[in-house]
Amino acid sequence: MTPVGDVxxxxxxxxxxxxxLREDEYTPVPLPSEPRGIRTSSAGLGVxxxxxxxxxxxxxxxxxxxxxLGGCLGPNPQSTFGADVLSRLGTASWTGEDAAGVxxxxxxxxxxxxxxxxxxxxxxxxxVCRVVIVGNSAMLALLxxxxxxxxxxxxxxxxxxxxxxxxxxxxxxxxxxxxxxRVEVARPLAGFVGSxxxxxxxxxxxxxxxxxxxxLDLGTNTEIAVWxxxxxxxxxxxxxxxxxxxxxxxxxxxxxxxxxxxxxxxxSGTFACDVIGGEAPRGLCGSALVDVVASLVRDGRxxxxxxxxxxxxxxxxxxxxxxxxLVLRRRDVDAFQRAKAAIGAGTQCLLExxxxxxxxxxxxxxxxxxxxxxxxxxxxxxxxxPGTLSPDRFGLWGxxxxxxxxxxxxxxxxxxxxxRLRTRARLLNLAQVPAFDDRFVENLYLEPAxxxxxxxxxxx
Amino acid sequence: MIDESMVEETIRHYNEAIFxxxxxxxxxxxHQALERGMTPExxxxxxxxxxxxxxxxxxSEAFDTSLAQHYMTAQIADSVVAEMIPKFKQAxxxxxxxxxxxxEGDLHSLGKRxxxxxxRARMIEVTDLGVNVPPERFVDEAVAHxxxxxxxxxxxxxxxxxSNGSLGVRRxxxxxxxxxxxxxxxxxxxxxxxxxxxxxxxxxxxxxxGVTAAGVIAELAEEVRT
Numbered sequence: 123m124t125p126v127g128d129v130x131x132x133x134x135x136x137x138x139x140x141x142x143l144r145e146d147e148y149t150p151v152p153l154p155s156e157p158r159g160i161r162t163s164s165a166g167l168g169v170x171x172x173x174x175x176x177x178x179x180x181x182x183x184x185x186x187x188x189x190x191l192g193g194c195l196g197p198n199p200q201s202t203f204g205a206d207v208l209s210r211l212g213t214a215s216w217t218g219e220d221a222a223g224v225x226x227x228x229x230x231x232x233x234x235x236x237x238x239x240x241x242x243x244x245x246x247x248x249x250v251c252r253v254v255i256v257g258n259s260a261m262l263a264l265l266x267x268x269x270x271x272x273x274x275x276x277x278x279x280x281x282x283x284x285x286x287x288x289x290x291x292x293x294x295x296x297x298x299x300x301x302x303x304r305v306e307v308a309r310p311l312a313g314f315v316g317s318x319x320x321x322x323x324x325x326x327x328x329x330x331x332x333x334x335x336x337x338l339d340l341g342t343n344t345e346i347a348v349w350x351x352x353x354x355x356x357x358x359x360x361x362x363x364x365x366x367x368x369x370x371x372x373x374x375x376x377x378x379x380x381x382x383x384x385x386x387x388x389x390s391g392t393f394a395c396d397v398i399g400g401e402a403p404r405g406l407c408g409s410a411l412v413d414v415v416a417s418l419v420r421d422g423r424x425x426x427x428x429x430x431x432x433x434x435x436x437x438x439x440x441x442x443x444x445x446x447x448l449v450l451r452r453r454d455v456d457a458f459q460r461a462k463a464a465i466g467a468g469t470q471c472l473l474e475x476x477x478x479x480x481x482x483x484x485x486x487x488x489x490x491x492x493x494x495x496x497x498x499x500x501x502x503x504x505x506x507x508p509g510t511l512s513p514d515r516f517g518l519w520g521x522x523x524x525x526x527x528x529x530x531x532x533x534x535x536x537x538x539x540x541x542r543l544r545t546r547a548r549l550l551n552l553a554q555v556p557a558f559d560d561r562f563v564e565n566l567y568l569e570p571a572x573x574x575x576x577x578x579x580x581x582x
Numbered sequence: 583m584i585d586e587s588m589v590e591e592t593i594r595h596y597n598e599a600i601f602x603x604x605x606x607x608x609x610x611x612x613h614q615a616l617e618r619g620m621t622p623e624x625x626x627x628x629x630x631x632x633x634x635x636x637x638x639x640x641x642s643e644a645f646d647t648s649l650a651q652h653y654m655t656a657q658i659a660d661s662v663v664a665e666m667i668p669k670f671k672q673a674x675x676x677x678x679x680x681x682x683x684x685x686e687g688d689l690h691s692l693g694k695r696x697x698x699x700x701x702r703a704r705m706i707e708v709t710d711l712g713v714n715v716p717p718e719r720f721v722d723e724a725v726a727h728x729x730x731x732x733x734x735x736x737x738x739x740x741x742x743x744x745s746n747g748s749l750g751v752r753r754x755x756x757x758x759x760x761x762x763x764x765x766x767x768x769x770x771x772x773x774x775x776x777x778x779x780x781x782x783x784x785x786x787x788x789x790x791x792g793v794t795a796a797g798v799i800a801e802l803a804e805e806v807r808t
């Protein structure tokens with residue numbers, strides 16, 4: 123949709139629709155039973171925030187009893203400045219005023235979410251003493267209004283991005299919290315790899331053993347980590363929003379009304395759909411998109427190039443009947459191919475850089491909102507996940523970043539746990555990998571991703 | 583002497599191979615046709631270039647091609663034409679000269695590679711300036727190579743709209759009085775979302791995808807020449 127002239131847009135109700143976070147929506151991680159190191163926040167309430175590109179998740183904790191009191195989830199209202207991170211960074215970099223505007227929207231939303239949980243659970247806001255925020259680099263740069271222009275410069279894509287809170291008091295005042303409450307934004311690692319990935323790594327414990335592991339946080343901006351036993355290799359790849367909400371005609375986030383599983387019913391070619399909340403289907407979320415594409419490839423209606431077989435015709439395939447029908451069209455398949463190719467190619471390049479063959483991976487952690495619904499075999503068949511591994515090596519984690527953020531909330535201030543991770547991490551900037559484009563094209567095909575190509579003499 | 587039915591058969595098989603992105607089969611079709619007496623000129627002008635036009639037609643009429651197909655169309659056409667040209671009876675006329683690169687701050691190169699492959703197949707002389715190209719360099723290189731077209735790829739909104747992209751190149755062309763001789767063609771994701779954006783950034787033309795872009799550039803090069 124393109125306006126042909128000046129358009130006045132009236133926003134009737136700007137309130138964010140927060141809703142309670144269900145327990146199965148993130149993976150609760152057992153908190154360390156004994157406090158380690160010096161703890162300064164032994165009493166009061168703590169707030170963990172995962173500031174995502176598409177969604178914001180907040181949980182409130184009783185710090186002394188180490189108990190979760192409630193949580194909520196809502197859309198990140200910054201999406202009015204663009205669905206992807208680059209559009210938002212672009213808007214912020216126009217003028218200082220624009221940056222303040224984009225930043226304020228995120229801060230207000232966080233305050234709103236905290237309010238929602240405090241009111242709903244009848245909690246005393248004067249007891250809140252600590253707020254910890256994780257997110258991808260772009261979201262944290264926009265939130266803190268610093269470093270957002272640095273991220274638009276390719277020279278900085280492998281450097282640390284400064285995201286410090288310059289006036290924490292103003293933030294807590296605006297949120298109606300006591301002035302003594304401390305706000306910590308967990309620093310991004312470097313470039314587009316944010317502290318949400320570090321939180322994922324903490325939550326999954328992927329680097330606790332010596333076995334080689336892989337972690338994928340699937341989203342608009344997919345972050346990938348490989349642990350080779352000594353070094354944590356990390357990268358990020360912009361898959362686009364095909365898995366999250368838009369980019370496809372019927373794409374929706376993994377929310378109520380979203381089809382999250384779609385299995386071929388019988389030889390008739392129709393699908394049996396599982397819908398979140400059991401409602402009428404509004405659209406497909408990423409996991410169902412993977413199911414549909416994989417089963418169409420299996421039954422021959424979709425070719426490996428992404429073209430429909432001649433008998434399908436130009437109108438595509440009806441996935442679910444309704445008002446209107448949910449139809450998979452050629453352009454949806456194309457958006458899917460591009461998104462999964464970016465992830466598949468990013469994974470291959472990182473494994474190659476780390477010198478880790480797919481077959482050597484003991485465990486693969488799949489994180490991200492729709493990750494928990496993913497059918498691993500289907501995802502392997504279309505090349506989204508490494509194809510040579512047995513499905514039992516995969517673990518579906520859902521939103522691990524929030525769980526990791528909660529660990530930070532209970533960790534000593536200053537984040538010694540994260541600092542340890544930082545010293546072990548090494549970033550791969552895919553923009554500087556000459557092989558990426560070729561890998562991307564190879565990964566466009568709807569077929570399993572082959573074994574990593576490790577050249578002799580590469581660093582292991 | 584070869585008959586028309588053989589030409590038609592070659593076209594059909596080559597197009598099928600392109601549609602399936604089967605590089606080996608496409609090259610095999612070409613080599614078989616050569617062995618059976620088809621001229622290198624006919625292979626280029628009756629098989630390879632019409633196949634590219636067919637792809638442009640399918641793109642514009644319905645969305646039934648994919649990025650993988652665009653890429654392979656370009657790569658296959660480029661390699662076939664590169665192999666055929668030395669076999670031509672007479673060296674073909676250069677259809678135009680172009681410099682191309684990704685805008686400053688932009689490191690994407692895939693779209694640009696598709697455009698380059700298709701342009702080379704159309705016998706347009708292309709100089710690839712790489713990625714992250716400052717506006718001055720676009721103009722300097724265009725002048726140095728006698729190019730009539732500057733192609734600027736930008737896959738991100740800020741590199742498409744920014745003052746060091748097409749807008750910067752336009753400013754320098756204006757300052758140096760080169761606007762009659764050198765035209766700007768832009769492409770990349772932001773232009774697909776806003777079909778008027780090429781005007782905002784003061785480009786002369788834009789194209790929806792790499793395969794189509796080569797056609798647009800060829801037409802514009804022809805216009806500048808005449």
